[in-house]
Amino acid sequence: MPDKKRLTxxxxxxxxxxxxxxxxxxxxxxxxxxxxxxxxxALDLEAIVVRKDLAVAGILGKPRVxxxxxxxxxxxxxxxxxxxxxxxxxxxxxxLGCALLGYTGFVNLGLNIVAAFDSDSGKSGTIHDKPVxxxxxxxxxxxxxxxxxxxxxxxxxxxQEVTDMMVQAGIKGIWNFTPRKLNVPQGVVVQRExxxxxxxxxxxxxxxxxxxxxx
Amino acid sequence: MPDKKRLTxxxxxxxxxxxxxxxxxxxxxxxxxxxxxxxxxALDLEAIVVRKDLAVAGILGKPRVxxxxxxxxxxxxxxxxxxxxxxxxxxxxxxLGCALLGYTGFVNLGLNIVAAFDSDSGKSGTIHDKPVxxxxxxxxxxxxxxxxxxxxxxxxxxxQEVTDMMVQAGIKGIWNFTPRKLNVPQGVVVQRExxxxxxxxxxxxxxxxxxxxxx
DNA sequence: GCTTAATTGATAATATTGTATCGATAATTG
DNA sequence: CAATTATCGATACAATATTATCAATTAAGC
Numbered sequence: 001m002p003d004k005k006r007l008t009x010x011x012x013x014x015x016x017x018x019x020x021x022x023x024x025x026x027x028x029x030x031x032x033x034x035x036x037x038x039x040x041x042a043l044d045l046e047a048i049v050v051r052k053d054l055a056v057a058g059i060l061g062k063p064r065v066x067x068x069x070x071x072x073x074x075x076x077x078x079x080x081x082x083x084x085x086x087x088x089x090x091x092x093x094x095x096l097g098c099a100l101l102g103y104t105g106f107v108n109l110g111l112n113i114v115a116a117f118d119s120d121s122g123k124s125g126t127i128h129d130k131p132v133x134x135x136x137x138x139x140x141x142x143x144x145x146x147x148x149x150x151x152x153x154x155x156x157x158x159x160q161e162v163t164d165m166m167v168q169a170g171i172k173g174i175w176n177f178t179p180r181k182l183n184v185p186q187g188v189v190v191q192r193e194x195x196x197x198x199x200x201x202x203x204x205x206x207x208x209x210x211x212x213x214x215x
Numbered sequence: 216m217p218d219k220k221r222l223t224x225x226x227x228x229x230x231x232x233x234x235x236x237x238x239x240x241x242x243x244x245x246x247x248x249x250x251x252x253x254x255x256x257a258l259d260l261e262a263i264v265v266r267k268d269l270a271v272a273g274i275l276g277k278p279r280v281x282x283x284x285x286x287x288x289x290x291x292x293x294x295x296x297x298x299x300x301x302x303x304x305x306x307x308x309x310x311l312g313c314a315l316l317g318y319t320g321f322v323n324l325g326l327n328i329v330a331a332f333d334s335d336s337g338k339s340g341t342i343h344d345k346p347v348x349x350x351x352x353x354x355x356x357x358x359x360x361x362x363x364x365x366x367x368x369x370x371x372x373x374x375q376e377v378t379d380m381m382v383q384a385g386i387k388g389i390w391n392f393t394p395r396k397l398n399v400p401q402g403v404v405v406q407r408e409x410x411x412x413x414x415x416x417x418x419x420x421x422x423x424x425x426x427x428x429x430x
Numbered sequence: 431g432c433t434t435a436a437t438t439g440a441t442a443a444t445a446t447t448g449t450a451t452c453g454a455t456a457a458t459t460g
Numbered sequence: 461c462a463a464t465t466a467t468c469g470a471t472a473c474a475a476t477a478t479t480a481t482c483a484a485t486t487a488a489g490c
Contacts, residue, residue, distance in 0.1 A: 009446090061469085063467045095311075175413065195318075204296070206404055209402065267477095
């Protein structure tokens with residue numbers, strides 16, 4: 001049986017980036033304190049959820065005042081390991097790959113995409129200021145740079161092949177944007193990202209809404 | 216208090232596209248039946264999860280044989296409303312927008328992107344065989360085509376503005392790829408898509424893995 | 431046909447997540 | 461400085477999701 005440890009408080013963990021973003025905005029606006037109510041309102045959550053989530057990250061508030069913005073930001077960054085950036089590479093510089101390369105928000109979340117690779121060596125050069133290399137150079141460069149995270153944006157049929165390369169190159173975490181299951185050895189974690197899930201949710205919400213309207 | 220209906224069986228709903236994809240592959244391979252065990256193995260789930268999920272969609276299996284592939288596919292499509300495609304438009308033909316325009320998998324999930332819009336009228340033309348129009352034509356065209364779903368891929372600072380246009384144009388569901396909360400009237404549903412959530416999860420999984428390795 | 435093995439589906443148990451209640455605390459107001 | 465009010469945090473409760481158990485059913489093999 002493969003290692004089967006459940007990740008407790010997963011929803012809380014997934015909400016952390018939201019808090020971080022909003023706290024950043026709030027700080028920029030010059031506010032030093034913020035209440036759970038304010039955050040909840042701004043993020044479309046319940047105040048009690050906010051309080052519990054912040055408590056998980058070890059953040060304490062003061063009655064009548066709320067939470068100290070700066071302290072909260074630091075606590076979340078620490079809790080989530082966002083303050084020690086991890087180098088990552090991306091494979092597959094198609095549209096999705098380029099979109100990810102251009103997304104500036106990842107640095108705040110501890111992810112530093114240092115390079116991209118593509119099997120089409122015609123794409124070599126730079127995209128959004130990040131170097132793009134031919135895939136043939138993948139293993140060597142990853143090993144040289146001691147890359148920890150690989151972002152997989154290739155067409156599905158190449159997914160496993162590239163995954164094997166990543167594992168070979170010492171990558172420990174794979175962010176998988178293909179709709180394939182990846183076989184990886186123990187000690188390597190895979191995070192699947194499947195847009196279809198969100199679409200399914202939207203689809204069902206919509207049809208329930210339509211039903212309500214009929215009644 | 217805003218409408219507060221919880222969506223039960225949400226995880227099940229979000230897994231449906233996976234099943235559909237795998238069942239399609241299995242059908243292409245010529246298999247007429249498939250066991251929950253097989254699906255679970257192929258999708259990295261537990262067999263019992265598969266059985267329960269299929270049961271929710273009204274799919275019955277036969278002992279010793281498993282589930283009829285064709286029947287299961289049709290049942291899921293019916294359950295999820297995937298067989299009556301909904302027309303959608305996309306706003307913001309940047310990299311992410313283009314990636315979504317080029318993704319062929321959505322038709323199987325009942326989503327038919329019929330056009331895209333961009334404020335930069337220089338982008339007008341076609342992308343991945345889909346027409347791209349200037350944003351000025353948005354409202355009229357949406358109304359003409361009776362568009363139900365809008366996909367929001369613009370930079371965050373334009374998110375609310377474009378949302379308002381969508382609502383105005385009669386759109387009922389918004390798939391929001393910006394990291395902003397959208398204000399919409401009752402009767403319009405928003406599905407947020409935030410890549411940061413997955414990254415947060417990966418980040419925590421990785422650091423737990425690293426800790427395990429140390430022990 | 432009878433036995434065996436595989437597989438389902440029903441039921442129950444457990445774990446996780448979300449929500450409500452309420453006393454405690456600190457700033458504000460009079 | 462006392463009363464009031466906003467806000468937190470602890471506890472308990474409820475809803476949801478996952479996992480385990482096991483009898484029932486069907487196909488296959490003898």
